[in-house]
Amino acid sequence: MADSSNLLAEQRRAMILDEVRRRGGVRVNELTRQLNVSDMTIRRDLDALARAGVIEKVHGGAVPTEAARTHEPGFEAKSALELTAKEEIALAAARLVQPGSAIALSGGTTTYALAHHLTEIEQLTVVTNSVRVADVFDRAQRQQSRQAATVVLTGGVRTPSDALVGPVADRAIRSLHFDVLFLGTHGLSAAAGLSTPNLAEAETNRTFIASARRTVLVADHTKWGTIGLSSFAELSEVDTWVTDSGLPAEAAEAAREQVRELILAGVEPAEDAGGDEPEQ
Known part of the structure; x- marks a missing residue:
């Protein structure tokens, strides 16, 4: 993913949603590095996407809505x-x-x-x-x-x-x-x-x-x-x-x-x- 620190919130959230769907889940710390924005910005983006019903937040990140309830990360993760x-x-x-x-x-x-x-x-x-x-x-x-x-x-x-x-x-x-x-x-x-x-x-x-x-x-x-x-x-x-x-x-x-x-x-x-x- 390209540096997108200047992208509008809507564009950034679209990119996050694409990553979630493509990879089956994302972590907050990965997104902060990839998008060159703060941890708080990513969490606000995830909150917005969760309210829209297209993702669900899990500990440390997000997964597609259909996977959220049963997603169980391993101890090392x-x-x-x-x-x-x-x-x-x-x-x-x-x-x-x-x-x-x-x-x-x-x-x-x-x-x-x-x-x-x-x-x-x-x-x-x-x-x-x-x-x-x-x-x-x-x-x-x-x-x-x-x-x-x-x-x-x-x-x-x-x-x-x-x-x-x-x-x-x-x-x-x-x-x-x-x-x-x-x-x-x-x-x-x-x-x-x-x-x-x-x-x-x-x-x-x-x-x-x-x-x-x-x-x-x-x-x-x-x-x-x-x-x-x-x-x-x-x-x-x-x-x-x-x-x-x-x-x-x-x-x-x-x-x-x-x-x-x-x-x-x-x-x-x-x-x-x-x-x-x-x-x-």
Whole structure:
């Protein structure tokens, strides 16, 4: 695609739509380079095309309308997106973990980032359906010559994002109880709640939520407005949402109407005054 920084918005959006249809999907960071415009400009273009019903936004980009609900990126593809935001979210979420607690981490690249910050917290019991998360604690144990945490890996059928889902995972999770669940999501919105393209993963996430005393969603701002095939929770089921400062003000306002506590990672507490006080 040629440099098109001076193209009118309509022309630029036509080129984006052509790329989506030709390739079956595009990523925001690719379009910013190809069209020589800002990340925000591309996101506005994608919003406009989504409103027109010709594409649907997915995490990090867009796919044709007919593919959006079932499009599930692999772990490696997702891990390259929003790295700074995920690290900020992981740091903020790690502060919510108390030594000696029993916690659960669902699959996903943000929970994977969080796991790296939990290996120094003493006497944790970690329940996870993420092969990647379990590997983080295993590597930490080998490097530290001590047990970083007691890790329970659920078993199940492996998804493209390296999460274990299905009846085996569900039975294991249903028999356990944990203080805090750190939950990732493919997408979320005020109307659809939390959603995923994977039907089995949706059921496993529901089981996670039912077994947790407190649910903490860890999801960056690009997940807002993305809707997968299957919803697995209402926003009102989330006790705390830890996200980044890129979340638009209107999205933050909508989230605060349903989520008990909204934490904007990297923002001073005085500027992040929303929801009730966190649990003691």
